Amino acid sequence: MGRRHRVVAEALKGVLPEDRIELAVKGFDLVGDVAVIKIHEPLEADRFLIANALRNHLPHVKTVLRQVGAVEGDFRTRRLEWLCGEKRTVASHREHGCVFEVDLAKTYFSPRLLHERTRISELCRNSAKHENIVNMFSGVGCFSIRIAKQPGKRHVYSVDLNSDAIKYQLRNIRSNRVRGTVTAILGESKEVIESFFQKRLQRIVMPLPEKSYLYLKSAAAAIGQEGGTIHYYDFTYAHKNEDPIQKIIQKVTRKLKTQPRYFSIEYGRVVRSTGPNWYQVALDITLK
Numbered sequence: 001m002g003r004r005h006r007v008v009a010e011a012l013k014g015v016l017p018e019d020r021i022e023l024a025v026k027g028f029d030l031v032g033d034v035a036v037i038k039i040h041e042p043l044e045a046d047r048f049l050i051a052n053a054l055r056n057h058l059p060h061v062k063t064v065l066r067q068v069g070a071v072e073g074d075f076r077t078r079r080l081e082w083l084c085g086e087k088r089t090v091a092s093h094r095e096h097g098c099v100f101e102v103d104l105a106k107t108y109f110s111p112r113l114l115h116e117r118t119r120i121s122e123l124c125r126n127s128a129k130h131e132n133i134v135n136m137f138s139g140v141g142c143f144s145i146r147i148a149k150q151p152g153k154r155h156v157y158s159v160d161l162n163s164d165a166i167k168y169q170l171r172n173i174r175s176n177r178v179r180g181t182v183t184a185i186l187g188e189s190k191e192v193i194e195s196f197f198q199k200r201l202q203r204i205v206m207p208l209p210e211k212s213y214l215y216l217k218s219a220a221a222a223i224g225q226e227g228g229t230i231h232y233y234d235f236t237y238a239h240k241n242e243d244p245i246q247k248i249i250q251k252v253t254r255k256l257k258t259q260p261r262y263f264s265i266e267y268g269r270v271v272r273s274t275g276p277n278w279y280q281v282a283l284d285i286t287l288k
């Protein structure tokens with residue numbers, strides 16, 4: 001049992017029958033003082049009971065919301081139902097010395113990408129030369145701000161389609177004091193890099209696993225002549241005898257083989273499992 005499931009099980013002890021506790025909560029995230037839970041359908045009628053039990057068990061939780069359905073649409077947002085506590089969907093989340101303000105109903109945010117944000121920002125630390133970086137799918141700015149906080153010289157252009165995400169990102173840029181290093185851009189990332197960044201970038205972050213593949217060629221064309229790195233995310237289905245990382249490597253190789261640059265895939269990892277046999281995979285691709 002993971003830590004999150006243990007917390008839920010402890011909170012529901014004596015509230016639900018023992019045999020229902022394991023089943024009740026399918027997902028549980030803490031974003032600042034807001035808990036977002038997913039409830040197993042057969043137990044939906046107990047959702048207020050479950051939410052109140054969680055809030056009583058975790059005194060720092062001020063609001064409990066229920067995620068209804070999957071993350072969806074171009075903005076990758078979710079439908080939320082208020083269950084108990086303060087009636088709001090805005091939260092302030094702390095991560096490695098940064099604070100991210102986010103409206104969970106209007107923008108994408110996941111505390112589960114902490115490891116990836118830490119990994120990528122540490123790869124950017126102390127780069128020998130100044131880097132121009134584009135985050136193509138930046139949301140409220142978490143990757144961009146974590147990167148900007150590292151020692152070293154760089155500028156991060158941080159693009160998103162969602163005007164609410166950019167509104168919160170501008171606040172986060174100010175509150176985390178990275179105004180000189182991060183520029184938020186409201187726009188469609190393919191248009192932005194094709195119009196302004198052809199062969200001008202040393203690093204690109206592509207945290208939109210549902211669609212990054214469609215943008216890969218434009219990203220490759222934006223890397224400068226001296227070379228650079230693309231941090232690429234994708235989803236795949238993999239049977240027990242298949243390696244999800246290899247599947248994505250093959251998919252990316254097929255795509256990049258049709259462009260003129262020499263490339264190599266330096267690193268790959270499974271970020272998380274998103275369903276039975278479904279995986280989110282990260283690759284670091286170098287273009288020479």
Ligand SMILES: C[S@@+](CC[C@H](N)C(=O)[O-])C[C@H]1O[C@@H](n2cnc3c(N)ncnc32)[C@H](O)[C@@H]1O
Pocket residue numbers: 074075076108109110113136137138139140141142143159160161162165187188189190207208209
């Ligand atoms: C999965 S979220 C990533 C958010 C962020 N990187 C983070 O770690 O919190 C994907 C973001 O890409 C944005 N997006 C989707 N399609 C886009 C496009 N074509 N151009 C720019 N942004 C896009 C969405 O609005 C959303 O904020």
